[in-house]
Amino acid sequence: MTGGQPGWLADLARVVNDSGYSRWKSMVAAIGGCAHPIHLTGESMIVDAGTGEVLHSYRTEDEPSGRLLVACGNRRASVCPSCSEVYRADTFQLIRAGLSGGKGTPETVSSHPRVFVTLTAPSFGPVHSLRDGKPCRPRRREGVCEHGRPIGCSVRHEPHDPCLGQPLCLDCYDYVGAVLWQAHAGGLWHRFALEVRRSLASEAGLSRRQFSRLVRVSFAKVAEYQRRGLIHFHAIVRLDGPGGSQEPPPDWAGHHLLVRASPPAVRRVRLPTPPSPLGKWKLSWGDQLDIRPILVDPSAEGLSERAVAGYIAKYATKGAEASGTVDHRLSCSACAGRGRMTLMATCGVCRGTGLKPGLHLDALPVTEHARWMIRTCWDLGARPEFTGLRLRKWAHMLGFRGHFSTKSRRYSTTLGDLRSARAQHRATEARERHGLPAVSDATTLVLGHWRFAGIGYTSGEAIMAEHIRQRVQTARKIAAEPEDG
Structure with a gap:
């Protein structure tokens, strides 16, 4: 408390009235209002490689705060809304490029067969569910489990009911099996990727080696947490020629082949858990399986390329917090x-x-x-x-230790390439402002020495940073809107 004011209010007044506020505000705007910026100290120089002349230099000592703010780059919206939006946009472009072309992928890729597959977790015990206005788990006869809890639920849950995803009986729920399934979800996906190739070859009447010489299978997937704490995988499966996205597959390798081959591949996946006195589980996918073609001109039976890319990009920024847990590691x-x-x-x-x-x-x-x-x-x-x-x-x-979004090597561009292109664009703009040679000019060298000096904001700075983030977000939305006429 300062002068009877709350601490955050006093700190806010300090930030706004500081002589370096204008420069601090411009740095925060430059990183999009990042919620947890990294503080760096040090210097950077652009040097003429031939003469050794320093063409431009930057030192954090010249900053009012003595520090440079850099975006944290966290993908999760619950941690940093600003950086997660950049990650979402990059993921959208990556996925869209593998469906429609662009970013180094030919536009002809849109004619390749693609399906959108949703793989689910099996049941480890009944949970409260949303069933389109119907009772949750109706039972003709009332009954209780061995722990004295009802085995059914006649409530019509609302979409935001906190009971959704919670087990009807915590003691009946197979938590050991659920955690082990979650921990092996990445392995189950790997087994599916192998099995779907075998199944495609079998449906085509070829050996797997013969099939791989004619058709390449490409994937892109994202993990989504359900309310019951287990994940779904939403995946794009695409068929290419042996050269990848640059080459179409044979005429006989179409959507129908993918739709026929995927269900048996899912059913054949089995992954045993390590031997344990607790028992042994043979892990598999759940019974719910959704397979839909992705079409350039979507019909009632297909999905559009843009809808699929947006769907995957949205879930790439979410984590386990959507299922009622925390978004940070439990360490001390x-x-x-x-x-x-x-x-x-x-x-x-x-x-x-x-x-x-x-x-x-x-x-x-x-x-x-x-x-x-x-x-x-x-x-x-x-x-x-x-x-x-x-x-x-x-x-x-909740046991899941895999990557949220992944893709096969030949699917499309990479996040690294997208980030490099953005960094080069910013560097080019900065050099033009200072009248320096272009980034591609080999006659200059960039030398830098940086040290970590902290992370985050004070309470007052956090309030102003959130205000700046909202303004930056609004400006970006306006810029993205198509012009009238």
Whole structure:
């Protein structure tokens, strides 16, 4: 408190009245109002390679704050709305390029057969569900499980009902199986990618080797958390010629082949868990499977290229927080000296919560179902047979340790290429402002020396940064709108 004012209000007044506020505001605007900027100190110089003359120099010592702010680059909207929007836009362009062409991919790729496949998790116990205005889980006869809880639910849940995704009985739910399935989801996807190639070859009446000489299968996928804490995979499966996106597949390798070959490939996938005294699970995909062709001119039975790209890009910025858990790792800096993450279940100091020892797990701001998933991850992570799954490290993700969005090598461009092109564009603009040679000019060298100096904002700075982010976002939306006429 300062002069009777809340601390954040006093800090806000300090920020706005500071002599370097104008420069700070321009730096925050340049990074789009990033929520957790990285602070750097150091210097950068552009030098003539022939003469050694310094053509341009920049030093953070000349900044009012003595620091340079750089965007954090986090993909998750719950962590940084600004950087996640950039990631979403990049993912959209990457996916769209593999469907419509562009970014180094020929436009003829839009004529290649493509399907949109949704792979689901199996059931590990009944949960409350939204059923288009129908009762959740109606039962003709009332009954209870062995733990004395109802086995049915006649409630017509609303879309934002907190009960959705929660088990009818926490004790009946197979949490061990659910966590192990989640931890092996990446392996299940790998098995599917192999099986779908075998299935395509079989449907075409060819050996797998013969098929691979004529057809290349390309993928792009994203993981989406369901309310019950398990993931779906939404994937694009595309058929190309042996040269990839540059070459069409044979005429007989069409949409019909993909639609026929995918279901048996999904059913054949089996992945055993490591042997354990707890039991052994043969993991597989769920019964729900959706396969729809992606068409240039969408009909009632197909999807448009833009809709698919937007759908995948949207989920690429989401994480497990959509299923009621937290968006950060469950580690504790206060315990780091006594063994990394070994005391999470008995320490409440983590992330400044100020909780008493032994209350950390119970006081996490998560749903009860997510708490049981986290606790199961923590317990299984202590067992030697599951050490390789690193369940404690990924407890906040409810056991899932894979990438949210991935693609095969020949699908389209890469996020790295998109980021490099954006960085080069910005560098070119900066050089033009200072009258310097172009980036591609080999007669200049860029020398830099940078040091990490911190991260984030003060309370007052965070308020102003969010205001700047909203203005930048509005300006970008206006710029993206097509002109009238």
